Amino acid sequence: MQIKPVLSALQKHRLAALLIVLEIALACAVLCNAGFLIASRLSAMQLVSGVDESSLGFIQLEGFDPKVANDLNARVVAGLGAMPGVQSVHVINSVPFGPQAGAFGVTLDQAGKQFRGVPELYLGDPGTPEALGLKLVAGRMPGAQDYQSVVEGYLPASSNVLITRTFAQRLWPGEDALGKTFWTGKNQFRVIGVVANLSVQQYDEEGERGAQWTVFVPTKSGPPLAGTYLIRADPQALDRVMVEARTVLARIAPDAVFDHQQSDTLPVLRERFFATDRAMAGLLVGVIVALLGVTALGIVGLTSFWVAQRRKQIGIRRAIGATRGDILRYFQTENFLIVSFGIVLGVVAAIAINLLLMKVFEVPRLPLHYLPIGALALWLLGQLAVLGPALRAAAVPPVVATRNV
Amino acid sequence: MFGYYLDLALRSLRRNKALTALMVLAIALGIGASMTTLTVLHVLSGDPLPGRSGTLYYPQVDARDDSGIMPGKEPPQQVTEIDGFNLLHAKRADRQALMTGGSVPIRPDSAAIDPFYVEARYTTADFFAMFGAPFRYGHGWNAADDEAKARDVVISGELNERLFGGANSVGRTLRMAGSLFRIVGVLGDWAPSPHFYDLNTGAYGYAEQVFMPLQTALDLHVDHNGSSDCWGNGTGGVGRIYPSSSCVWMQFWVQLDTPAKAADYKEFLVHYSEQQKALGRFVKAPNVRLRDLMQWLAHMQVVPDDVRLQTGLAFGFLLVCLVNTVGLMLAKFLRRSAELSVRRALGASRRALFAQLLIESGVVGLVGGVGGLLLAVLGLWVVRHRPSDYAALAHLDPAMLLTTFLLALGASLLAGLLPAWRACQVAPALQLKSN
Numbered sequence: 001m002q003i004k005p006v007l008s009a010l011q012k013h014r015l016a017a018l019l020i021v022l023e024i025a026l027a028c029a030v031l032c033n034a035g036f037l038i039a040s041r042l043s044a045m046q047l048v049s050g051v052d053e054s055s056l057g058f059i060q061l062e063g064f065d066p067k068v069a070n071d072l073n074a075r076v077v078a079g080l081g082a083m084p085g086v087q088s089v090h091v092i093n094s095v096p097f098g099p100q101a102g103a104f105g106v107t108l109d110q111a112g113k114q115f116r117g118v119p120e121l122y123l124g125d126p127g128t129p130e131a132l133g134l135k136l137v138a139g140r141m142p143g144a145q146d147y148q149s150v151v152e153g154y155l156p157a158s159s160n161v162l163i164t165r166t167f168a169q170r171l172w173p174g175e176d177a178l179g180k181t182f183w184t185g186k187n188q189f190r191v192i193g194v195v196a197n198l199s200v201q202q203y204d205e206e207g208e209r210g211a212q213w214t215v216f217v218p219t220k221s222g223p224p225l226a227g228t229y230l231i232r233a234d235p236q237a238l239d240r241v242m243v244e245a246r247t248v249l250a251r252i253a254p255d256a257v258f259d260h261q262q263s264d265t266l267p268v269l270r271e272r273f274f275a276t277d278r279a280m281a282g283l284l285v286g287v288i289v290a291l292l293g294v295t296a297l298g299i300v301g302l303t304s305f306w307v308a309q310r311r312k313q314i315g316i317r318r319a320i321g322a323t324r325g326d327i328l329r330y331f332q333t334e335n336f337l338i339v340s341f342g343i344v345l346g347v348v349a350a351i352a353i354n355l356l357l358m359k360v361f362e363v364p365r366l367p368l369h370y371l372p373i374g375a376l377a378l379w380l381l382g383q384l385a386v387l388g389p390a391l392r393a394a395a396v397p398p399v400v401a402t403r404n405v
Numbered sequence: 406m407f408g409y410y411l412d413l414a415l416r417s418l419r420r421n422k423a424l425t426a427l428m429v430l431a432i433a434l435g436i437g438a439s440m441t442t443l444t445v446l447h448v449l450s451g452d453p454l455p456g457r458s459g460t461l462y463y464p465q466v467d468a469r470d471d472s473g474i475m476p477g478k479e480p481p482q483q484v485t486e487i488d489g490f491n492l493l494h495a496k497r498a499d500r501q502a503l504m505t506g507g508s509v510p511i512r513p514d515s516a517a518i519d520p521f522y523v524e525a526r527y528t529t530a531d532f533f534a535m536f537g538a539p540f541r542y543g544h545g546w547n548a549a550d551d552e553a554k555a556r557d558v559v560i561s562g563e564l565n566e567r568l569f570g571g572a573n574s575v576g577r578t579l580r581m582a583g584s585l586f587r588i589v590g591v592l593g594d595w596a597p598s599p600h601f602y603d604l605n606t607g608a609y610g611y612a613e614q615v616f617m618p619l620q621t622a623l624d625l626h627v628d629h630n631g632s633s634d635c636w637g638n639g640t641g642g643v644g645r646i647y648p649s650s651s652c653v654w655m656q657f658w659v660q661l662d663t664p665a666k667a668a669d670y671k672e673f674l675v676h677y678s679e680q681q682k683a684l685g686r687f688v689k690a691p692n693v694r695l696r697d698l699m700q701w702l703a704h705m706q707v708v709p710d711d712v713r714l715q716t717g718l719a720f721g722f723l724l725v726c727l728v729n730t731v732g733l734m735l736a737k738f739l740r741r742s743a744e745l746s747v748r749r750a751l752g753a754s755r756r757a758l759f760a761q762l763l764i765e766s767g768v769v770g771l772v773g774g775v776g777g778l779l780l781a782v783l784g785l786w787v788v789r790h791r792p793s794d795y796a797a798l799a800h801l802d803p804a805m806l807l808t809t810f811l812l813a814l815g816a817s818l819l820a821g822l823l824p825a826w827r828a829c830q831v832a833p834a835l836q837l838k839s840n
Binding site for chain 2: 015016019020023027029030037063065105257259276280283284287290291295297298302304305308357360361
């Protein structure tokens with residue numbers, strides 16, 4: 001198939017061809033960027049929490065008198081622990097995807113000069129790291145002697161803590177974190193163990209906090225650690241346990257208010273946490289589908305018009321020896337050329353839009369491999385859209401050439 | 406002539422139903438998508454207190470030391486307890502209110518209702534008058550009650566409905582957070598959106614049901630919710646442990662009736678900072694801001710990024726739809742070259758042909774606009790059923806309804822301009838010869 005005659009024929013339809021080129025370019029630009037946004041939403045939803053989500057549930061009670069906190073903790077741990085299917089119950093301040101329970105700026109020195117970020121702190125009573133299912137990569141889990149009471153404020157004055165691999169690298173890049181100390185205000189932490197992952201409670205991509213910037217502080221239950229509980233249960237029994245826990249709690253802790261909003265299984269809390277991301281990804285998919293649909297219909301409409309307009313020329317070409325395949329390929333080549341021009345423009349536009357998005361919304365740079373994928377999608381779309389009108393063109397009989405009207 | 410062209414347009418559109426349907430669909434999809442997102446954007450970026458927002462200001466002072474916990478040149482987004490009360494007691498504005506948020510447990514007298522938690526605002530006397538909160542019954546408390554740590558409370562109409570069946574409950578008592586409070590006022594429907602006076606609670610779909618004097622709340626040590634940023638040795642801010650003195654965790658709003666007063670107040674904030682520095686409390690040079698309400702919302706970028714992104718995306722989509730419509734109209738008009746050339750030959754001016762073709766594209770735009778409106782209504786319905794805190798707000802108002810039609814009509818006329826101009830270039834007699 002020669003390209004030159006196709007190009008010279010297009011010269012006669014400059015305006016219409018230009019419009020398709022423009023449409024393809026816009027579609028290409030939007031497609032690449034929307035596709036990239038979808039992919040980043042989906043990858044954000046893959047956040048590794050580092051805990052055995054399918055076995056865990058979180059319960060929050062409120063409105064009790066702080067004076068009865070110890071008594072309440074004892075009643076709840078005993079009451080919930082006695083339920084069939086429950087493996088263990090712990091007092092914990094929060095869980096991944098649970099309510100934000102405390103972020104503290106930390107420094108490497110007591111004077112507070114070497115600031116290293118604002119991690120989230122997990123406080124839990126003996127056995128909590130094991131119940132969460134934290135995976136130790138270095139050092140040891142806290143032993144009974146490491147769990148301390150909070151005398152003043154929110155934290156023990158000095159504690160032996162677990163930190164995540166990621167946060168250890170943040171504090172001491174390239175060094176062994178074990179045995180090292182860091183501070184938040186007057187409170188000192190000594191690292192006794194490093195865990196693979198333990199994600200923050202409410203991860204905000206735009207925030208300054210990394211997803212795995214967490215510290216686990218072993219604490220004895222009792223004020224201020226009260227009213228929030230971790231249930232570990234058999235995964236099959238977890239949903240039932242969480243439902244029945246409400247009736248059990250109404251009986252054993254009538255003086256506390258059950259927080260329906262925050263208390264749920266971790267899979268549900270996770271799902272809820274990512275609900276807006278999922279909705280946005282769905283919306284973007286919808287826009288892409290509509291966009292490609294409209295573009296395809298536009299190509300069908302304009303090509304059909306061209307076929308109708310050129311019926312006579314097609315007849316003549318057929319009469320002087322062109323096969324049906326020749327006619328079909330002519331329109332396919334024409335479409336390929338137009339779409340290619342569109343893609344060239346579209347790639348430039350895609351990068352421009354990405355630069356704009358980077359500036360306004362702080363999205364990352366568009367990886368280059370999205371461009372060929374987008375181009376391929378549009379070539380395919382163009383060929384599919386042109387097939388119908390091109391087949392109709394190929395079906396034009398040679399005899400048309402001899403007719404006057 | 407208009408009627409005749411309209412008739413011609415309808416005939417022509419009917420002649421090629423598939424192509425017409427394609428054009429209408431493209432416009433409707435584009436308009437539907439952009440109107441849905443534009444309506445959401447319009448609702449979310451609206452003025453929470455129309456008529457009042459111009460005189461409300463949010464003062465910021467910088468009490469931080471230079472330990473670097475909170476870098477950046479902007480002063481903190483809230484004030485410390487000390488600065489808050491200092492500024493409140495200075496009474497340099499027409500009205501001023503210091504506040505923070507929290508939640509309190511309510512124990513209804515009736516045994517039939519389980520104890521429950523409600524969102525609460527701990528604030529000072531001017532709050533209601535300054536923000537124009539309407540009272541259904543009773544009134545707010547006064548500055549003397551603030552200082553006396555009075556056990557007074559104002560409740561929302563919703564809570565009044567829940568506890569007292571909507572009756573006038575002023576003077577009755579309410580057991581909250583282990584203390585007995587006297588109800589002094591019941592608010593009418595009032596839920597400014599965005600929740601401008603404290604954005605830390607979430608900007609949309611948040612409304613307190615209980616309002617109590619700030620000093621009473623501090624005295625009783627009720628739960629504090631919201632953000633607290635600390636520096637130096639500052640800690641706390643979780644539940645009943647209040648943030649320490651080197652933490653910002655309160656919001657301070659003032660009403661300044663004239664721009665001159667606003668300028669004076671800013672001056673005052675600078676003097677205040679200098680004075681605090683002289684006292685040794687502030688370390689930095691005076692670093693103050695005095696934004697009015699709308700500036701504050703813009704500064705805080707209260708409209709979610711997702712919503713702005715969606716709007717941009719939808720308009721990109723509308724653009725594709727328009728280019729598509731331009732192409733289809735071009736095909737449609739050029740196909741009628743013969744007919745147009747006959748009209749030219751019979752004496753119609755280019756201008757007349759142009760008008761005729763534009764009317765045709767206008768009809769497509771109107772029909773597309775109606776379709777787009779239906780799609781937008783559907784789209785907003787979908788938005789309302791999506792999990793976001795602003796979902797309930799997504800409704801079409803008359804202004805947006807009008808915008809929809811103007812946008813649809815404008816878009817389709819714009820789309821018709823180029824094809825119509827191109828089609829008018831046809832020579833009067835040339836087309837007559839060939840077919």
